[in-house]
Amino acid sequence: MRTAKFLSVFSPATEEQRKENFENYWEFTQQHGGQLFEDDKDLAKKRARLRYFKDNPVKLRQPLADPDAFYRNYIKMKDDPKSLDRMTLMLTGMYKFARHEWVGIKGAWNVIPDMANSHKVQDKISRVHLAEEFCHWRLFDEMLRTCGLDKIEWVPLDPVKEWIYEQFPKFPGFLMDTPAFVTELMGVTYYCYLHRLFDDLLADEPEVRDRLKELLDEITIDEVAHVGQRRNFIGPIGMKVSKWLVKPFYTLFFNDIPEVGQLFDVKQMIKDGEAFDFNELPDYMIKRSWIPSYCKA
Numbered sequence: 470m471r472t473a474k475f476l477s478v479f480s481p482a483t484e485e486q487r488k489e490n491f492e493n494y495w496e497f498t499q500q501h502g503g504q505l506f507e508d509d510k511d512l513a514k515k516r517a518r519l520r521y522f523k524d525n526p527v528k529l530r531q532p533l534a535d536p537d538a539f540y541r542n543y544i545k546m547k548d549d550p551k552s553l554d555r556m557t558l559m560l561t562g563m564y565k566f567a568r569h570e571w572v573g574i575k576g577a578w579n580v581i582p583d584m585a586n587s588h589k590v591q592d593k594i595s596r597v598h599l600a601e602e603f604c605h606w607r608l609f610d611e612m613l614r615t616c617g618l619d620k621i622e623w624v625p626l627d628p629v630k631e632w633i634y635e636q637f638p639k640f641p642g643f644l645m646d647t648p649a650f651v652t653e654l655m656g657v658t659y660y661c662y663l664h665r666l667f668d669d670l671l672a673d674e675p676e677v678r679d680r681l682k683e684l685l686d687e688i689t690i691d692e693v694a695h696v697g698q699r700r701n702f703i704g705p706i707g708m709k710v711s712k713w714l715v716k717p718f719y720t721l722f723f724n725d726i727p728e729v730g731q732l733f734d735v736k737q738m739i740k741d742g743e744a745f746d747f748n749e750l751p752d753y754m755i756k757r758s759w760i761p762s763y764c765k766a
């Protein structure tokens with residue numbers, strides 16, 4: 470048995486530790502993403518990476534069997550999900566997950582202070598964090614294009630849901646910080662399951678399988694850092710609330726994306742979220758990501 474390098478993400482932290490970790494994360498995030506292009510909601514290193522992928526495209530050896538099934542169900546599930554093949558379910562599920570993210574960040578971008586008006590380190594961190602999320606949305610779009618789906622449109626949610634997403638970042642920290650943290654954790658759980666599914670469904674498509682993994686890794690490495698960063702906003706009571714929120718949050722969110730329940734064991738995903746401690750992540754991800762000091766053994 471190897472000794473665990475890391476501790477639960479729900480590990481306690483003092484006020485002083487959290488302050489130091491914000492400073493440390495801010496150093497990390499600036500070199501990780503490179504220059505912020507605020508007008509484009511983009512970051513220099515991320516932009517270059519996406520450019521590389523676009524300039525060196527890979528294609529499926531065998532095009533998707535039934536792209537119409539994707540286009541029929543990607544915005545809203547019209548067929549019985551049980552009637553769809555796993556590849557289609559995986560792709561429509563990815564679109565839906567990314568669409569939720571995209572709606573959330575569009576709402577937040579206009580509400581939180583821009584860099585010129587960010588005076589606290591937490592505000593600066595949040596601005597770069599959102600720019601990274603826009604990069605994730607572009608990476609997801611590239612994953613779907615890699616599978617030959619180049620007619621996708623990014624469609625807003627209905628106005629009520631869009632409004633709810635816009636209100637969320639206006640809430641005071643003590644209400645907003647716990648759900649924001651659990652949402653990041655849910656992202657990492659989903660990405661880890663998705664990564665394994667690529668091996669499962671794309672065994673005969675090694676080029677596309679490896680490319681999708683590379684694209685997803687770019688996202689997951691950021692999200693692992695976001696998990697620690699968002700955890701760092703939270704004090705002792707909030708940490709108890711967060712752990713308690715994992716189950717209802719995962720359940721609610723994944724209920725809205727029926728593909729997830731078809732492809733994955735949501736009960737196990739919840740357990741993985743509650744037990745999350747960074748130890749299952751591969752070393753190459755850990756090296757490029759960020760973990761709070763108080764989660765290191």
Ligand SMILES: [Fe+2]
Pocket residue numbers: 570601602605656688692
């Ligand atoms: Fe993200």
Ligand SMILES: [Fe+2]
Pocket residue numbers: 602653656691692695
């Ligand atoms: Fe994130």
